[in-house]
Amino acid sequence: MIHSKAYAALSASSPLTPFEIQRRNPGPEDVQIDILFCGVCHSDLHTARNEWANTLYPSVPGHEIVGRVVAVGDRVTGFKVGDLAGVGCMVDSCGHCHPCDEGEEQYCENGFTGTYNGPVFGGENTYGGYSQTIVVKESFVLHIHHDEKDLANVAPLLCAGITTYSPLRHWKAGPGKKVGIVGLGGLGHMGVKIAHAMGAYVVLFTTSPGKIEDGKRLGADEVCISSDPAQMTAHANQFDFILNTVAAPHDLDAFLQLLKLDGTMTLVGAPAAPHPSPNVFNLIFKRRQLAGSLIGGIRETQEMLDFCAQHDIVSDIELINMDYINTAYERMLKSDVKYRFVINMANL
Ligand SMILES: [Zn+2]
Ligand SMILES: [Zn+2]
Numbered sequence: 001m002i003h004s005k006a007y008a009a010l011s012a013s014s015p016l017t018p019f020e021i022q023r024r025n026p027g028p029e030d031v032q033i034d035i036l037f038c039g040v041c042h043s044d045l046h047t048a049r050n051e052w053a054n055t056l057y058p059s060v061p062g063h064e065i066v067g068r069v070v071a072v073g074d075r076v077t078g079f080k081v082g083d084l085a086g087v088g089c090m091v092d093s094c095g096h097c098h099p100c101d102e103g104e105e106q107y108c109e110n111g112f113t114g115t116y117n118g119p120v121f122g123g124e125n126t127y128g129g130y131s132q133t134i135v136v137k138e139s140f141v142l143h144i145h146h147d148e149k150d151l152a153n154v155a156p157l158l159c160a161g162i163t164t165y166s167p168l169r170h171w172k173a174g175p176g177k178k179v180g181i182v183g184l185g186g187l188g189h190m191g192v193k194i195a196h197a198m199g200a201y202v203v204l205f206t207t208s209p210g211k212i213e214d215g216k217r218l219g220a221d222e223v224c225i226s227s228d229p230a231q232m233t234a235h236a237n238q239f240d241f242i243l244n245t246v247a248a249p250h251d252l253d254a255f256l257q258l259l260k261l262d263g264t265m266t267l268v269g270a271p272a273a274p275h276p277s278p279n280v281f282n283l284i285f286k287r288r289q290l291a292g293s294l295i296g297g298i299r300e301t302q303e304m305l306d307f308c309a310q311h312d313i314v315s316d317i318e319l320i321n322m323d324y325i326n327t328a329y330e331r332m333l334k335s336d337v338k339y340r341f342v343i344n345m346a347n348l
Contacts, residue, residue: 144305
């Protein structure tokens, strides 16, 4: 076994503290990656604090992992020692159900194995990226083609990037399409950048007038203050697609009525309490659709990384040391970060 330093929550109410974990020795199909940077996702906080009531302790969060390959198994063909590599939200899936066959492992009918807190359906706990090193099956390891100097800013693409890229692709954001992005946080700021790069006309919806300038800098063609009914009315019946990244329960009708005939609004934020039910008439009268989407498959995650490298897209981050994580969590709860914390593992 390989000893690895890590940071773990030992219970729902204890702060994260230094902790030692074991990684398996790389098998024939495994890649071992020394972790250089790990992004901090809201799911990390939900899991560390058992807010989804399924956490196995000790809990080592982190699923926006980038690092360098330090060992490969005999049968590994796509990676060699020294390569940059990434790991996102999944490290395994059943490999033989319909979604797995289609490359949509995130919808695996037998439950994919999460990078941390993995065995929702039984098996051993998995430990995430708040650690020195990780061993992952090659088929779940991603290639990084960004410039090495941007590596810290690449980390959040592994969750925030793919969570927004996948629905934007699925619902065909592109030239001639009017796309709304609701919320400018970790997910929303990636959504704005990616939708803009796909060639769509992008409108950012935010409640904060202070974010207008930033929204435009990130690639929004317009910024609409969603708490102003007059501004909202001006956008009624116009959108092909709206990506809603807000995790707090809110009135969905305010956005559904902005969709044109056959338009879709997709939710990617996971609220702890349900949104108020939307008004069905609002859906019926324009055949509008309300949908959801979960990260993306491995093939699509690679496509997203390559797209972002090609279009010079990275995340806007605040780089922190591992021992700052508990303070970072408190600041995340106040949305006090532009727009993602990333941990520098050199100082673990
Ligand atoms: Zn995440
Ligand atoms: Zn499967």
